Amino acid sequence: MKFLHLISVNLRRKKLRTLLTAGSFMVALLLYGLLMTIKVALSGGVDVAGADRLVVLNRVSLIMPLPISYKEQIQRIPHVADLTFATWFGGYYQDMKNFFPNYAVDPESYPRVYSEYLLSEEELAAFRADRQGCIVSPPLAERFGFKVGDRIPLEGTIWQGTWELNARGIYEVSRGEMLTSEMWFQYDYMEERRQFFKGTVGWYVVKVDDPANAMEVATAIDTRFRNSPFETKTDTEKAFAAGFANQIGNIRLLILSIGSVVFFTLLLVTGNSVAISVRERTGELAVMKTVGFSDASILTLVMAESLVVSAVGGGIGLLLAKFFTLGGDPTGGMLPYFYLPGRSMLAGFGVALAAGAGAGIIPAVGAMRLKIVDALRRV
Template sequence: MRWLALIWKSLMRSKRRTLLIVGSLVLSVFTVAVLQSLLTTLNAVTNNPNSSNRLVVRHKSGLTQMLPRSYEAYLRQQPEIETVCALQWFGGYYQDPRNFFANFASDETTLFQIFREEFGASGISEAQIKEYLRDGAGCIVGESLARKNGWKVGDVVPLTGTIFPINPRLTIRLIFKSPKPSDENALHFHYKVLEEGVPYMKGLSGSFWVRAHRPEDIPRLIERVDRHYANSAYETLTETENAFNLAFVKMLGNIGAIIQGITAAVVVAILIVTGNTMATAIRERTTEIAVFRAMGFSAGRVLVLLLSEGVLLVGVGGFLGVLLVNLAAGGVRSSLGMAMPFFADFAILPDTILACLAGALAIGLLATFVPAYAATRRPITEGLKAVG
């Protein structure tokens, strides 16, 4: 018999209790890992390294208010600005309203410059871009969106508008790849489709995406643009892309505090449950512990054995929880990713896995130490009397 066998057999003396506690640990680790990964995903949305020199100019009163496209001319005149792209959330769906994905009317002439890093990974050629530019009813779609719907270049995608009263029929001219899955869940079509189809959108756009030459120019640009349009009929709010995305994340409420609150509650609950289970399991073995010590096992050795049981118990639960969450990550991406595009980037990072496993082991040690220490300090003669 090896030590590990002794520890394992001791753990399995009450299979039902062990399975229940492992089950609760699996669920807890799963919950915490998912929540923390959601938080990491949301934080990544607002910390996109590719967006360091991108700005978003929109109406000060909100995204539902439009800005004149004539603003583009002023923006292009600023020496710090490389290019400008009018971008309008279209909000259409394909076949079924539940089949949600991000779709935009965007200035096709500058789109590829603005999102150079995102499209750069596609390896798309000038010829492909020209093909898209040539077809006014063309569109470009991300590879994962195309795969999901079984689309290929040349297919016609009929979109049903929900915000705007048009149902454009778009021909796929290009399928792009992107380093981030969320970017691949998008469709872009020519801005003029919106302007021509919706008369009140002529000359207007919900936002302008601006690319500055250098990140250090951005504070100066923000201040200048907003000051220029202050007190006009269409006042602007200019912000970095990360700040713009943060506004969306904030629409979910103080999601960070909520997630950390739930995580803390789960950790405390599982600590109490594990502690109670280990205390009961150790109390039931008072005599056995006394017999071990009578046979020559030192108090320290018995303590290590009991702690090993606790650590093995939560280790198994933690490992299975992490395994489960990795299996479920794809489901989270496809389900939540449909409701909010940035959740398409949902991933369980190694740091999260390590933190969950470390947390589980710490819970195992903490929950076992107190009853185990008390049991090993109890006089052997008292332990033997506990036979009854």
């Protein structure tokens, strides 16, 4: 604690340099935070996927349907605790640019399997009783000003025409990061009006009795429908979300590449700044050693300066990124999951500290190895 003042005055002696170095950390970590937010957004909710849910798709492609008749067959497979299904509808509200995810779902089982989306008994009953009923998410309701009881005309893109829906509920969520722009409406309503793919669903969602049995159930489902006209591909919901994200591109590689460039640039910028700072203070460091500061304490002081700059700059950058994401999806629904996860912030802070340590270590070792006699001669 008694050395904090020394660290503080050394950082304040060239305020502009310290500010610019901390600023480079701030910008880099702000960029990192936004990249991680976009990664989460494009990953389509990998982080909020349930560990006990499996998604059953057509083996050929995500856009190919599966027969509705599979429902009973899947239900009979051991360890299947519950089952629901949904179909991607692809509608928009009033204008093409007002696009948001909307699905035709089974009104009985879907809210049951996705129990983390909270609806009141009244809303559930109203949704189930109204064939044209729909449930909207809070961000969607806020975006278009939907209220329970509103009539919502949806323009179909796959199945053409205007689909009149009635808002019967707005769900709540147990975790903020689950908030996404989406709408559910009754499968039966779509089924009776659509012109093709009748008797099919887009995908099944299977809830297993124990996450430990997930792979066993997935194998059993795929085995059950092998060599049928509609072979299945079953995966955990997390893997499904990740696979969906990978259709956009290798986001992880992209983030890693940008992150590496930023990290390396930070190392150079900060390393140079600390090295200059140490060189300017050669005489002072020699005096400190003369009065009894050990090599280790000199190393620690220089490292601490570098770490403080990285922690403060990086911390502010991450907080700014978090603050930005609190405003919600800036695209108005194109990025349904828009948040910066806490563990990404922690990882970012770790990266900032690592960059600070990496940048400080060479000048710090140089300061530690400084020979007092040589340094004093230069004063």
